[in-house]
Amino acid sequence: MPRPAVDPAVLRGCSGPWDAVVVGSGPNGLLGALTLARRGMQVLVLEAEATPGGGARTLDLGLADGVVHDVCSAVHPLALASPAIGAQWLRARGVDMIAPEASYAHPLDGGRAAVAMRSAAATGDLIGGRRGRVWADVFSSLAAHGPDVMALMLGTAEQRLRAITSPTGARTAALLGRAAALADRSVRSGDDAGALLAGVGAHAISPLSSPTAIGTAVLLGSLAHTGGWPIPRGGSQSLVTAWIAELSELGGSVVTHAPVTSLDQLPPSRVVLLDLPAPSAGRLLAPWARSAASRRLTRRLQVFPPSAGAAAKADLVLSGPIPWAAAQQAPGIARAGTVHLGGSATLINTAEREVAEGRLPEAPVVLVSDPAGADPSREVRGLRPVWAYAHVPLGCPVDPVPLVLAQLERFAPGVRDLVVAARGVPASRMTGHNRSLTGGDIAGGSTALPHLGARPFLATDPHHLATLPGWAPGGEDAEVLLCSASSAPGPGVHGLGGQAAARSALARLA
Ligand SMILES: Cc1cc2nc3c(=O)[nH]c(=O)nc-3n(C[C@H](O)[C@H](O)[C@H](O)COP(=O)(O)OP(=O)(O)OC[C@H]3O[C@@H](n4cnc5c(N)ncnc54)[C@H](O)[C@@H]3O)c2cc1C
Known part of the structure; x- marks a missing residue:
């Protein structure tokens, strides 16, 4: 395979060499970059837009x-x-x-x-009656097991297994089941608990009876009583600023106005993380798919259904x-x-x-x-x-x-x-x-249960897309991984897709 050409227009004088290149500077791209940089890698992030941060940007829109x-x-x-x-x-x-x-x-x-x-207890009092008591009981208990909730609902297969077999995991899983039953019953009942959980479930943008809406009601409903639903002072961009500050301290760079339309534009590196919707990742990889299996994979990415x-x-x-x-x-x-x-x-x-x-x-x-x-x-x-x-x-x-x-x-x-x-x-x-x-x-594509449960598709390592022979400096192979909301665990500003993809890359290079 020919060594990829560096497009000077994209890199604009950024000096390498780079161990890893991340395409897209959304929360997943930046958390992927940080995970790699914390392990000593030199990381370059390429962002198409004028400002970094993807779905976590705060902008002056010129309205006032x-x-x-x-x-x-x-x-x-x-x-x-x-x-x-x-x-x-x-x-x-x-x-x-x-x-x-x-x-x-x-x-x-x-x-x-x-x-x-x-406070879940105060909310239960406001709702009143038996439903209010169940609310207070279920959500106060879940709030006491926040890390288990996150691991069971958004963790990798390994983290889920570890959580469920932990001393508190089985109880948390049972509580999540009770919360799902509460959400399902309340949204059909028309009372205040139903209205509240309908609003939370609606974040899934799908009918309330769908498993995705119920799961969303349970997860976000529980977090409302754990750390709350916070707003960063100054806007979401303050998260991005903090991520980029740490990345810069570790020697990483973020280049804006750098739309990537071909992998040929990237400098050689051992890891490429794609913080892109699955179809865009498929299109980028298609020219590099040599085997029948890799052609099948790029095709599946390209036809990953939308929300x-x-x-x-x-x-x-x-x-x-x-x-x-x-x-x-x-x-x-x-x-x-x-x-x-x-x-x-x-x-x-x-x-x-x-x-x-x-x-x-x-x-x-x-x-x-x-x-x-x-x-x-x-x-x-x-x-x-x-x-x-x-x-x-x-x-x-x-x-x-x-x-x-x-x-x-x-x-x-x-x-x-x-x-x-x-x-x-x-x-x-x-x-x-x-x-x-x-x-x-x-949401980075369909959040229907089969696509959320195995995102972007069923695989032992759902983030890994390809190994490019001879791509890296010195003729070594490079690993290409999907880290966006199109990959597990899905949408939201949590950076877990980025972290999981970066960890998978590190494990492959070890
Ligand atoms: C209106 C709206 C409200 C939302 N509200 C919330 C909320 O309150 N809380 C919450 O947790 N989540 C919310 N979300 C969802 C959240 O923003 C996303 O799930 C999250 O940003 C996904 O992160 P990501 O890194 O996967 O992708 P993105 O944040 O979308 O980042 C992808 C980046 O890649 C760049 N890019 C794309 N193509 C290329 C290319 N070819 N070359 C280079 N760069 C490229 C994009 O410009 C973008 O910066 C909201 C989303 C929207 C749109």
Whole structure:
């Protein structure tokens, strides 16, 4: 195989030699890079966009002077709980994760709201009755076993096995089963617990009865009572800044404006991590597939199915806090870091079902965060950014701003009068600020159970894609691995895909 050519336009004077090259600087790419750099490797990260961070970027969109917006992720229970990132590292690196007293809230028609506080017991009291007692019991117990929860739900096969056979693992697995039963029963019951868990399950952008939605309700629902649903001070970018700072200290580099369209563009290295959607990784690898097995693998990557639904982003600037109608009955809503809009569990389920069937609901589910409520530094001269996205069919070309404002106005009458500026990005144009978000797919491809359980496909090492003979300096072989949300364990800012892919590479080189 010919030695790959270095494209000077891509590298722009970055001096090597590099032990590893990472394509894409999203959370998984950066955590993969850090995992390798901590083991002494010289790592180069190539990012297509003008700024690094992928789904964790915070940008000035020019809507109001000095007001910055989280263009993708904003709320980070997964980063806080992730063994690849974690509270200790975040504290040591000066990232201030502000966990609001109310993790999330769910306004209902008629001026009421259900609120999930950080404390599971307090939430149980608010829900009341038997369901409230079960909530308090199940989620307080799960909160006491946070690491087991993460290992069982997002760990590698080996970590899951270790967790389940640990002294506390079997009990945690049983509690997760009880939480799943609670989620399943409550979303069908129409009570406050049902509304709360419907909003959390809806993060999966799939019908609430699907295993993915129930699993999402259990995982994120449990984290709400563990470390909470924190918002990093200054926006998600503060995570990216901290990752890049450590990477630079370890000798790594991140180069922006560097779209990789062929592996030929990369400098020689022993490891290539692809923080790309599975189809893009397949296209990059296809020219290098020599055997029937590797051609089959690249083909499977290219046809990895997209998610059933998509996100369309709306960034607003408001001249004051959102005037929630339920603020008197449920004061916690004004302190919640995240608010789920869509009404009862039945209405949310209907809307998500329509999305999965490719139809735009009249009132789509909308997720909202007003970060200045937790982090006053986000408010500039009385103006505050409001982050929102609507669940719409894949590739939907409709401007989400009117959809988001209609849902906001439904639960916060008068909010329109506070809107100073707004920008909507339809699902069909989400690739405009992150080329990995094809059609507004924010999950890196299908999260249906078979694709989530074996991601991107069933394999003993699901991250490893290929060995390129003679690619590395000195004619050694190079390992190519998938580390994005298209690989296990899937979407979210947790960096676990990056960490697992990097560990797999290190084990192969050992
Ligand atoms: C609107 C929205 C809201 C979200 N909210 C949350 C949230 O609150 N909390 C949460 O945990 N998660 C949230 N997510 C999901 C989260 O952002 C993603 O799951 C996460 O960013 C995935 O990380 P990644 O590293 O796999 O990919 P990405 O973050 O998508 O990063 C991939 C990077 O690769 C770059 N790239 C792509 N192609 C190339 C190429 N050919 N050459 C070079 N670079 C390339 C991209 O520009 C991008 O920077 C949200 C996502 C969206 C879109």
